[in-house]
Amino acid sequence: MSKVLIVAEHADGKANPSTAKCVACAAGIPEAEIHVVVLSDNSEAVANEIATLSSVSKVIRVDRPDNENQLAAVLAPQVAAMAEGYTHIFGPSTTFGRDLMPRIAALLGVNQVSDIMEVLGSHSFKRPVYAGNAIATVEAPTGLVVVATVRAASYRAVSSDAGAPVESVDTAADIPDHSRFIELQAGSSDRPDLQTAATVVSGGRALGSAENFDLIYKLADALGAGVGASRAAVDAGYVPNELQVGQTGKIIAPELYIAIGISGAIQHLTGIKDAGTIVAINKDGEAPIFEVADIGLVGDLFAIVPELQEAVS
Amino acid sequence: MDKILVGLKRVVDYNVRVRVRSDGSGVETDGVKMSINPFDEIALEEALRIRDRGDASEVIVVSIGSSDAQQQLRTGLAMGADRAILVESAESVDPLTVARVFMSLIERETADLVLLGKQAIDGDNSQTGQMLAALWGRPQATFASKLDIEGSTATVTREIDSGLEIVEVDLPAVVTVDLRMNEPRYVKLPDIMKAKKKPLDMLALNELNVEQAAAIREVRFEPPSEREKGVIVDDVASLVTALKDKGLL
Known part of the structure; x- marks a missing residue:
């Protein structure tokens, strides 16, 4: 046993x-x-x-x-x-x-x-x-x-x-005092938690700036979704690190994952392979994200995302 | 601070598309480009910066594995490490044994800081640093994106699921580094020439009097299951319809 x-x-x-x-x-x-x-x-x-x-x-x-x-x-x-x-x-x-x-x-x-x-x-x-x-x-x-x-x-x-x-129970273990917590810097958010949300909307480098990332937040809010990002978007400073989805970020399994402006580096795909349905929106029809997407839409995200937000609101 | 030890693991280069051998015995490594584990390269860059601003006197790069790992150690020396140690083993070495090897080197070298990658991109275990800290009875600061040394303490920013955690640890300590800590320097040709003259000590694993741990045995490998081919839709209206059909909207 x-x-x-x-x-x-x-x-x-x-x-x-x-x-x-x-x-x-x-x-x-x-x-x-x-x-x-x-x-x-x-x-x-x-x-x-x-x-x-x-x-x-x-x-x-x-x-x-x-x-x-x-x-x-x-x-x-x-x-x-x-x-x-x-x-x-x-x-x-x-x-x-x-x-x-x-x-x-x-x-x-x-x-x-x-x-x-x-x-x-x-x-x-x-x-x-x-x-x-x-x-x-x-x-x-x-x-x-x-x-x-x-x-x-x-x-x-x-x-x-x-x-x-x-x-x-009490433990008799010796507790060291060589390590001290100072603080946690966490973005406060009313959105669903990335790791447990049923729907996640993620943005990539193609968003181009932190301001443009608002498009992702707005679509996510219209869908009641959590927000994620590719490593490239985090590295570029568009969003904080805790939004990173992928091998070196969070590995998630939402029912619906919408990847916007994300090319689909292998380390990103590793983080989403257990998602129920993957939707990819990208202007490059050859991007690797389309190899794993259940539904793909090739085109300009700056036109598509507001239209999609309108349609689901 | 006197010495910093940095671990450099030889792994399949991160740009190589890894393929499982048809007999399931492992992944294809014949003729495949090998490199320093990228997280370890970031650890080395950080160690060099600490030394170069005068907070440490010596950076020692360490690899545990086949004699081929001399290549990666030479690259580390060319980046600027002062000397290298290769602990040779024909077989691949499990994380706990690697931690015991580091422990034995720490005792020989009296290191004040050990910098490692947060994980190696082959086995993706993410164990060695934490295990070493446990055996050493010292602090661990894992997944670090920022490291400040002041006297005998280090302030470390850790990338964790809920955000950025700041911790303060007494030295000596083990720090494992994440991607955003720095961008490693490029190696220049004159540095490669200079690196050939830097000391590289070779030790056999059994010379170190390290007890080998029982490994987690990898008995079979298979490719990941593929997702079924999807559809391409023409416009937002079709996308919305497709999502509604699946009951997702």
Whole structure:
């Protein structure tokens, strides 16, 4: 039998949706008993939320003031200290999980399975390599704990209609004081979150300027969509980095993805390959984005986008 | 600060369209251009800038892998690194063992800062820096887009999902770098000539007394599933109709 511990990602008293997707991944391991640990300065609300996720049999709260800022160097020793008895320790392959999980793995003396996209068995998984240009089947050593990150875009969140018990524990881990959080600079936005929105509208370098990117925001608002961008648009300074979609940005799986003025570099395509329907609008009919698009429209975005916005308003 | 260690991994060049071998044993590497992992190149550029403004005395580039990686180390020396170390291994080396190798080099060299790419573009693991920081018991600042050193602390801007996170860490520390940290310099011909005279030490992996970790074994490779060919529509009205037909509007 397998016993899986999932490290929850959360912020502002809410679980990140990636947590419920990690649970879905873990539920694919044969005969898995799934626990979720919430490390926080005040985990009550998050723990109660996660307790409703189906397939979860226990939620473990670890509350201490040091956990407020979710620093990997602070969290990793606490997770490592409670690892005994677990066959698997999973986290999301968001920047939170990618920062934290390898530190846990090293403390436990094991390598990590990064970006699980499919579970084949308790120690056998599929994961993307070479920016998604190849899919590797990997086997983790048996007899050692499996530490892994889960590619959230490959999974649908489990339902939240259950009621697992919640318990609080203290960890005896030594917490270092060599790392300090200073601040988070985040753009405030009322738009749907890029990683969970059902529809995402993204703009690329062809927008030409930060001002012109307004076209993307307006269309997104008309559709109730989240907003993304290509790396080129971020590098050009049109939008902040957290909007970047792709291998080095966010990997997303919306039902509808509309790529506007994006040529479709492979690293961008890696970030959207799990989208339901991909629409591409680009003036270059030969652009690689059209190779993956379900619906393509070749033409001038500055004419098309306002017209489309009008049509869907 | 005295020494900065920078990791340089030899990988398939980022411009190469990677193909899976027909027998599924790996990806095609015969006759394929190999380069420094682009994130590592950015790490090296940052280390050189730190040294050149007087905040460090020496930049040492390190690679772990086949003897072919000497090429990438020579490129690193041509960019401006002071010396190079190649830890030779015929087999590919797993991230935890790589972290243990770095740990052993840190002890030999007493480094104050280790700069690495946030991930290598072949395995896309994104593990080595975090693992090294854990083994070392030191801070990690991953996915960095800005690094300021002042005395014995570093202030790092990290590109995370929710925006930019600023952290302050005590040195020594491990910093893994993201794309927007800097633009690496081009190597000029005279620098390539000069680099030939710079020291490049070769060590065998088993000389370092490093315990090899159990690797995650890659047993098979396959190409990604292709999306079905789509349709091209003529105008916005047809696009809207197509989206309505799919129930998306």
